[in-house]
Amino acid sequence: MTRHTSIAVIIVNYGTADLSIAAVESVLARDHGTHPVEIHLLDNASPGDDASIFAAAHAQRNWGDRVTLWPERENHGFGRGNNVVIHALGQRGIPPDYIFLLNPDAALRNDALAILADRLDRTPVAAVAGAAISLPSGQGVTAAFRFPSAFGEFVQAVNFGPISRLFRSRVVPLPPDQPDGPVNWVSGAAVMMRLAVVLKLGGFDPDFFLYYEEVELMHRIRRVGYDILYVPAAHIQHVEGAATQVKSGQPLRKPKPAYWYDSWRFYHLKTGGRLHALMAGLGWMAGAVLNAPIAVLRRNRMSMPKHFFRDFTRLVMMPLLTGRRGGQ
Known part of the structure; x- marks a missing residue:
């Protein structure tokens, strides 16, 4: 039976x-x-x-x-x-x-x-x-998703179709189908x-x-x-984001809560170590820098949340550079 x-x-x-x-x-x-x-x-x-x-x-x-x-x-x-x-x-x-x-x-x-x-x-x-x-x-x-990687964070932050298609194997989200x-x-x-x-x-x-x-x-x-x-x-x-108020594809740029940045840092530290986390952080920031002029030229909004560079530097990069490893 x-x-x-x-x-x-x-x-x-x-x-x-x-x-x-x-x-x-x-x-x-x-x-x-x-x-x-x-x-x-x-x-x-x-x-x-x-x-x-x-x-x-x-x-x-x-x-x-x-x-x-x-x-x-x-x-x-x-x-x-x-x-x-x-x-x-x-x-x-x-x-x-x-x-x-x-x-x-x-x-x-x-x-x-x-x-x-x-x-x-x-x-x-x-x-x-x-x-x-x-x-x-x-x-x-x-x-369904791929695991985040340093280069994948760069591709996601750039948020530019030709780059995403060229490096499709590094994009974290898999297709809805x-x-x-x-x-x-x-x-x-x-x-x-x-x-x-x-x-x-x-x-x-x-x-x-x-x-x-x-x-x-x-x-x-x-x-x-x-x-x-x-x-x-x-x-x-x-009903995406009803409890957290954090949604993908929001038309307005809103700041992400501090715990989102902490969690991003913890994930990369725990799965790849400090050097990997630093590389992933630099990849995201480099992609965000490129996204800014691309968004202006295409008359789109930047893909980064409001106050991204300030918050990412303070809550991710500085703790990584100074060796503060959060819960590790």
Whole structure:
């Protein structure tokens, strides 16, 4: 008899109570084939009354033991918030087989959990499987990626079509229509992982508050010999940036939060060392310098966020040059 692999869905909320409830309901609305599913909804000390909203929804919607609430008193960020649940699951006598991380501003659009779990069941060499993602408009967005590299950061910062096409193999985002199969990493907005592998690696690195933590974890997973799969047959809808206010392709240049720069620095330090991180930083700054006149000539906005050179120098390059290694 085939064993029914179990799945723990983890949703980490911060200030998006209505969307998080919709995400929970999108999971409860499906039967997930033969896979037992439980849901863990963690509130990251939202500034509003999200925790009480969730408590009321739990009672009014009869969620029962299908949904466990985690009302935290501290904003742990994404990785540490997931770690709260991950480590608790690991303490069970029989932990779930898989965890499925679902953004609070995302929702299932088909039997994604069953599709991903079935694929991992059939592919023991893989430890991670990511779903395809679309916006509410139906437009597909990138959900599979290459690992960042020093030259890749330069290409991304220049943001000029001919250069991107010439060095396509260095561009981090893969096309939205990327076919099924192994990739370097997949979006953390909707990703399934083998819990045993995540626990063996210690979960998410706690130095990251938000951004790059899933990339770093999947880098470690790849390094110990497991594959990362992109499985576009599994499909979710994502309201990008609803919780963080950081979106790709925004028409207005806005500054990125300090934790984004910290996470960028941590990622390159932890995966490649200080020299690699310095080269990646110089690559990004060189690309940004070239992007400025290109944007003027093409009458486009610069691709860099507002105050980029000031913030990148202060929060990335100076710590790297002085040897401050953050959490390392």
